[in-house]
Amino acid sequence: MSASLLERYGPWALVGGASDGIGEAFARELAAAGLNLVLLARRAPLLNELAADLRQTHGIATRCIAVDLTSDGMADRVRRETADLEIGLLIYNAGATHGAAHVLDKPLEAALGLVALNCQGPLSLAHHFGGAMRERGRGGIMLLSSLAALSGGSYTAVYNATKSFELILAEGLWHELKPAGVDAMCLIVGATRTPSMLGSMPSFADYPGLMMPAQVAAEGLAFMGRGPVCVAGAHNRDIARRLLPNPRAPQINALSAASAGIFGKPGQDVAGEEF
Numbered sequence: 001m002s003a004s005l006l007e008r009y010g011p012w013a014l015v016g017g018a019s020d021g022i023g024e025a026f027a028r029e030l031a032a033a034g035l036n037l038v039l040l041a042r043r044a045p046l047l048n049e050l051a052a053d054l055r056q057t058h059g060i061a062t063r064c065i066a067v068d069l070t071s072d073g074m075a076d077r078v079r080r081e082t083a084d085l086e087i088g089l090l091i092y093n094a095g096a097t098h099g100a101a102h103v104l105d106k107p108l109e110a111a112l113g114l115v116a117l118n119c120q121g122p123l124s125l126a127h128h129f130g131g132a133m134r135e136r137g138r139g140g141i142m143l144l145s146s147l148a149a150l151s152g153g154s155y156t157a158v159y160n161a162t163k164s165f166e167l168i169l170a171e172g173l174w175h176e177l178k179p180a181g182v183d184a185m186c187l188i189v190g191a192t193r194t195p196s197m198l199g200s201m202p203s204f205a206d207y208p209g210l211m212m213p214a215q216v217a218a219e220g221l222a223f224m225g226r227g228p229v230c231v232a233g234a235h236n237r238d239i240a241r242r243l244l245p246n247p248r249a250p251q252i253n254a255l256s257a258a259s260a261g262i263f264g265k266p267g268q269d270v271a272g273e274e275f
């Protein structure tokens with residue numbers, strides 16, 4: 001698997017939200033596969049420590065960008081700081097919600113912050129890096145979503161809605177970019193033992209079916225290029241199949257054909273595996 005990841009997505013990957021949890025696990029797996037890494041998150045000391053470890057252990061090159069993905073000018077800064085690199089893989093990992101409350105019981109700013117993190121952020125970075133990948137005819141974009149994206153519900157309504165945006169965006173990118181040689185995919189994650197989830201809810205450690213970050217990252221990378229949606233973990237796949245009972249690829253093809261028909265655009269079917 002290692003050689004093929006480097007071949008398909010090297011020489012550089014960018015992990016957004018790389019300083020701990022699932023993002024750190026992606027960084028470790030990609031470094032072991034020989035990809036150079038741009039590590040992005042807010043906490044510079046953690047990024048620098050991880051980067052030094054990965055350089056020493058795997059002999060890869062690294063670059064750290066300490067930036068808040070919700071800040072104004074984030075995408076411009078990332079563009080500037082990576083202008084000299086060939087980024088063949090974008091993994092947009094950051095995006096958990098911390099805490100639960102009814103929409104109207106939290107300030108609007110908190111909801112708009114989630115929109116910036118889970119909608120504006122992935123769209124801006126996918127738009128920038130995806131354009132270069134399409135020109136090169138190779139590359140990969142993975143957006144992390146959640147089982148929570150598969151339905152509306154109380155207490156995390158804005159989170160669920162923003163994670164749905166990532167799912168639907170990744171599916172559309174999958175259909176548009178696959179013919180150009182670029183793999184886009186949504187990785188749907190269920191309960192996973194990450195520092196940010198444990199930090200917001202210590203009892204989370206006992207949650208049934210809890211996955212480890214390394215398992216999630218390994219399953220996601222193994223599915224890259226095979227289909228539009230990957231769900232990490234057998235237990236989570238069972239839940240996802242109940243919430244998303246229709247196969248995704250035929251549904252995406254049908255909706256794409258309908259849009260092509262309405263707007264007089266060319267249409268084509270894209271083949272992909274189901275999760």
Ligand SMILES: NC(=O)c1ccc[n+]([C@@H]2O[C@H](COP(=O)([O-])OP(=O)(O)OC[C@H]3O[C@@H](n4cnc5c(N)ncnc54)[C@H](OP(=O)(O)O)[C@@H]3O)[C@@H](O)[C@H]2O)c1
Binds near residue numbers: 041046192195
């Ligand atoms: N853990 C779960 O149970 C679970 C369940 C379903 C879905 N997911 C999805 O899995 C992904 C990872 O979740 P997670 O639990 O590891 O927590 P997370 O808070 O989404 O991600 C943690 C990483 O993202 C960085 N980060 C968070 N906010 C950021 C911001 N505004 N700007 C830049 N970097 C930021 C953190 O570093 P800094 O603090 O240094 O910035 C850290 O490296 C998310 O997309 C989440 O929705 C997780």
